[in-house]
Amino acid sequence: GEDVEQSLFLSVREGDSSVINCTYTDSSSTYLYWYKQEPGAGLQLLTYIFSNMDMKQDQRLTVLLNKKDKHLSLRIADTQTGDSAIYFCAETRGSNFGNEKLTFGTGTRLTIIP
């Protein structure tokens, strides 16, 4: 199975909050990331959290990290149609500094219901 797991689909009404969840396996990961992929495009880094943090907020985005359970979540407040995309969580695996490798989750497709 996947080392980094996500639900494949999420539907949310416009204006509500979206919560996308991720579980990872490598407790030594130093950073955990959220990427957004819009249709036909590459991945765009949304935000990231350092492993010694519990929470990070950036405008409408809130990242929560539970290291004990190896659980990461991304909350998008006041979800808009422009938030429709696939969201990937990713972790860095132990590697030499300056040559970090990302391991991605399966991605969650967020659909906004008008």
Next chain:
Amino acid sequence: DAGITQSPRHKVTETGTPVTLRCHQTENHRYMYWYRQDPGHGLRLIHYSYGVKDTDKGEVSDGYSVSRSKTEDFLLTLESATSSQTSVYFCAISENGRSDTQYFGPGTRLTVL
């Protein structure tokens, strides 16, 4: 897309034929990466480069080779394409090799019949 282009953007080919995908950057970044994206698997690293002529394998390197003869170009070659290599291929670049500074290209959709 941070000065990254991929060519071709779409390709259909037949099993057994060689295929080369090109990633070109204008950022003069040292690190370049090739990923493949498949449903249910997210992105998986195929190969990466940490400098001109310096490359290494990722987690799914079998059936792929790469070359980097100059900073701006990173080529991914499928010597004999198979249907299991049907995928969307993404190139990424990084100035310093840190994960938070990887920028992705627009992708190449490859179909092997």
